[in-house]
Amino acid sequence: GAVVSQHPSWVICKSGTSVKIECRSLDFQATTMFWYRQFPKQSLMLMATSNEGSKATYEQGVEKDKFLINHASLTLSTLTVTSAHPEDSSFYICSASVLSDEQYFGPGTRLTVT
C-alpha cells in the first residue's frame, strides 16, 4: 500500500515552454502533498506544500508564479513549471501524507530544459 506515482518519469522541453508533472496517490487519499526539487549530488529541497482544495504554501525563495501547483483532488496534485529555463532542469519529487508524519514519496520526474 501507500504507493505514489509521478508522470512523466522524464521530460525534455525547450526553453520558454511550460511542462506539467502529475503526482498521484494510487491506493490512498492524501490530505497533503509536497513537492521537492533535487539538483545533482544535492539533497531534497522542499518547494511547496499543498492541501486538497486550497492554495499551496511555497517555501521561501520559490516563485509561485513560476511553479504552479494544483491539488484538485485527494489523489492528484500537479506541478507546472512555466516558461522553463535551463536552470530549472532538475529532479522533481512529490510525496503524499495522510494526517500523519510519514510521507510516501513518488519515483521522481527528471526535467531537462534545452
Add this chain to the structure above:
Amino acid sequence: GESVGLHLPTLSVQEGDNSIINCAYSNSASDYFIWYKQESGKGPQFIIDIRSNMDKRQGQRVTVLLNKTVKHLSLQIAATQPGDSAVYFCAENDNTGFQKLVFGTGTRLLVSP
C-alpha cells in the same frame, strides 16, 4: 538550512561489514526523524524512523540512534550488502504542525563485494 556543495560524503565498506552513517540535525524542536535510502534516479525510500521520546529503534538489519543532547542521528546497517549501495538521507520534522521535512545533505554508501 540549505544543502550546499557538490560532493556528497562517501562511506566505502566491504560486503559483510557494519556501516554507520551519521547526521547532525539543526532544529532542537524537531520531534520526528526519518532515514531514507535513495538509489540513482529514484525517489527516497523509507528505511526507519524514530521519535524524540526514544533514543534507539531497531528494524531489520538497521538501527537508528538519536542523541538529542548533541542533535545527532545515526543509522547503523548490519552485514552491509552490495544492494545497500545508495545515498542515505536523514530528515527531521520541524514540528511546526505542517508535516514539513528538512533533509540532511546525504551520505553515499559504496559497498564492495
